[in-house]
Amino acid sequence: MNDDEDGYFGEHVAATYDDDSGHEFQPEVVAATADFLAGLAGEGRALELAVGTGRIALPLAGRGVPVHGIDMSRAMVRRLRAKPGSDAIGVTIGDFATTRVDGTFSVVYLVFNTIMNLTTQEAQVQCFRNAAAHLEPGGCFVVETVLPDLRKLPGGQDVVPFHVSPTRWAFDHYEVATQAMSSNYIEVADGRGAYRSIPFRYVWPAELDLMAQLAGLRLRERWDGWTREPFTNDSGGHVSVWEKPVD
Incomplete structure (x- = not known):
């Protein structure tokens, strides 16, 4: 069902999105995610692609990191705006694969399998290029996604x-x-x-690495999760970090 301008994340999804009891919504997982990203952001700014209801943007901003978000779903952003602290987060409405915002960032991130919401390889490549265009030299693009079962x-x-x-x-x-x-x-x-x-398009780590190369980024690290467990043959997903060269 895709029945409004907000795509697959319209009011019918946004109304109960924050009620999810899944792994990604557990307080310890949210905290580990925000800590990981805050460490990469340092004294710089962070850009969240598909900011949604602020599950990660709000705790990251609470750690002192200036956060801006991009999202096409007005319904999800309305939920974000209803939460305490959301006035500190700027939001631009648009397609996160192509929408540009002013300035550069020390970290751009895309979490919770959202790279797969881009259902063509071309759109996924555009996303990497868009992330790279927003990064300052030495900045990092972070993607969290599952591996196909x-x-x-x-x-x-x-x-x-x-x-x-x-x-x-x-x-x-x-x-x-x-x-x-x-x-x-x-x-x-x-x-x-x-x-x-x-609908989704699943993507393998090696393919993501190639997309990063096309965007002028290079792999810096890859982990099984936000607490930096080793990525192995048995991993069900990964957190990958690509860096924009300083040169």
Whole structure:
């Protein structure tokens, strides 16, 4: 469902977005994310691509880092604006892959799998170039994203369920040949069913590294998570940092 100008993150999603009890919303995860980014920002400014409701922007600003955000969803930004401390965060409405804002930043970041919301390789490359254009020399672009669960696909199947309950079912659908995927949700309330599907394009770390090279960035570090656990063959996702050369 994509029924308003805010795309897949309109009012129907924004209304309950902050009610999520998932891993990324746990206080210790939010704190580790903000600490990681604040360390990279130093005395400089931070730019969040897809700032949303301020899950990370607000605690990062609370650590003394000036934060600006880009987001196309006015509904999500309205939730941000209703929160204490949001007046310190500037927001520009637009496509985070191409929208430009004034000035440069010591860190640009894109978290919670949002790189995959750009559903073409071209758009993902544009995002890297946009991030690089906003970085000061020596600045860093940070991306947090999952790895596709292709190892969970039995032979001949293209669906991986990730939530099953009496009233809610959720599954990822993969098109391996094109790297297209979608997350699909079915809910039953008061005897009525509702279905929602969000498209993505999954992307491998090596492909992201190539996108970074095209944008003039180089890999600085890659971790399993925000507390800098080693990235291994068994990692389900990664936090990657690319640096804009000083030269």
